[in-house]
Amino acid sequence: MPNSIGVKYGASSLQAVVILALLTLADNILTNALPIALGPGLPQTPGFWNLTTTALILSVVSDLIGQPILAYTAYHYNFRHAITLNILSIATAAVFSLVSSFWWTNGLAWTFAIASAFKIIGSGSHATIFLTIIGIRDKTSGSLRTCLIYTTGAVVVLSQTIAASVGPFLATQSLVLPYIFSIICCFLAAFVVNVYVTAEDLANGCEWASDACTQPLLSPPVASYDASSVIPLGMIRTYSNRWQSKPSTTRRVLKLLGLVFLLAAIAKATRPLFITYIQHRVGITPSEASSLWLIRTIMSLVTFSTFLPTVVTLWSKNPSRPTGTLNLYIAKISIVLLSLGAILIGVARTRPVLVSGLVINTLGVATDLALLSFAADAVPESIASFFFMTIASIESAGTLIGIAVLYPLYQMFLDDNTLLGGIPYYVCGVRIPVPSFTHVLN
Known part of the structure; x- marks a missing residue:
């Protein structure tokens, strides 16, 4: 029985890696289509103060705000809720870019640059990497855990490479295509989340508690909370106590x-x-x-x-x-x-x-x-x-x-x-x- 449970949780971790691939692809498609969407004008050379750099800064700031929201969601709920919020965040940025493409003019090109600000809802694909690692950590152990974590690196690199080729190509065909593609990736990720939850429910129906490598993302004692932890301040206080x-x-x-x-x-x-x-x-x-x-x-x-x-x-x-x-x-x-x-x-x-x-x-x-x-x-x-x-x-x-x-x-x-x-x-x-540690x- 423990071996069969481990196989189920290993499959669940692989599904988390698939979600990572889809969201990395969706997020990077938006990034790589941006220079074309901005159109002619000042060169959008990386490293110079232009709309591309503005979009990058907005994206990182949105990540900074969205990541604590994900931490709070994961603390009170589980991987499904956190990753769903992450999907919604990336999808919202894609939808805004899609809408902007319909009333695009040279004077309003900056609207594409501010699309990343919508990732404030639940961060972008950078946070997806860490959510995936959290999921892998809590469902596997030993060499399998380490191999899966290293595999996420290959998944991210491959997804970024595909996005770097597909994004500009689609944008040159039609400005709406990369955003539609990104939205489709988000929908597919949401579908895999539902499959992921189904597999998790099946595994939770077994006697998982005796197996240290098959713990859920948040074990029952952590998932339950009292009145002092209903607000983020309470969560911070709780973690501070645990840290000390x-x-x-x-x-x-x-x-x-x-x-x-x-x-x-x-x-x-x-x-x-x-x-x-x-x-x-x-x-x-x-x-x-x-x-x-x-x-x-x-x-x-x-x-x-x-x-x-x-x-x-x-x-x-x-x-x-x-x-x-x-x-x-x-x-x-x-x-x-x-x-x-x-x-x-x-x-x-x-x-x-x-x-x-x-x-x-x-x-x-x-x-x-x-x-x-x-x-x-x-x-x-x-x-x-x-x-x-x-x-x-x-x-x-x-x-x-x-x-x-x-x-x-x-x-x-x-x-x-x-x-x-x-x-x-x-x-x-x-x-x-x-x-040495x-x-x-x-």
Whole structure:
């Protein structure tokens, strides 16, 4: 019986990954169709202060507001309610963009840029990633949990790549098509949620309580609440009490993880700038730049879908080696590779150095998911959903800081042909080390 229950919850986790794919596709279709929807006028080059950047900032601010709403929803209810709110949030932005396309004129192009503000309802696909990880964490354990978390990386990369191709193509055919496509993805995600709930209800009908890896998103003691937790302030107070009740070592570890994610998010704010940056600094043509980014995409897909799951599976064959230890090793190695790659991109004046920097940097893409996999083992059950949604908010805050700090540096040094021109990437190369926290898993 426990094995059959585990299979059901494993299938339920896979359904959560499908939801992640659909919502990532829906959200990124909107993003990639935006430059075409804005039409002619000021170039919508990433990194410069234009409507594209305005839309990005509005999207991140909406995420910051919407993520606590999702945390509150998950606290009082469950995965279904939180992800449904997330779907509604993305769908609303798509519907607003669709309506805007019917009365679009050049003078009103800015209406497409403010569509992302509607994601304030329940955040965008960035929050979907963390909701999915919460669902995976609470329904699986051990190497299966880690493999599924790494698989979400491949799903996100693949969905973003498809959206980058499909969005502009549909927009050039008809401006309404990308928004209709996005709405369809949201409807499909809502359908899968219903299937997900059905599978969860079937599993809950079994004797799941004796199996530690088959706990629901919120166990009954957490889902029940008293009058003091009806409002968000009560929820914050409850989590604060639980946080203070944890050992100081655990709290110190989780705080440091938050700092790591903040710094990583600041550095990741430069990703949209890469293709333009290398064209100015190294003389790469647009087609060559796109090819280099395709190489990065393929490397990321192989890393998340094949390499890391294989390493985790082989590692877990020895029961004496906890998966959390492996995740820390992966995180430490990845941080070094990210830093070295960013510095090489900054100093690059020739194609070989640039390609070397990009390849090395890409080999470190597992940093975030490795740390999230570690946290899935280390974070106490009672604060798990709150912790992961807090990390989501920290990343959003880091993105805003990165835009405020790195975009001006990018504009200032973009045409500087000296080594100073790489300053934006030198900043990205400064990262905090991850010490050993294996004792937290004991």
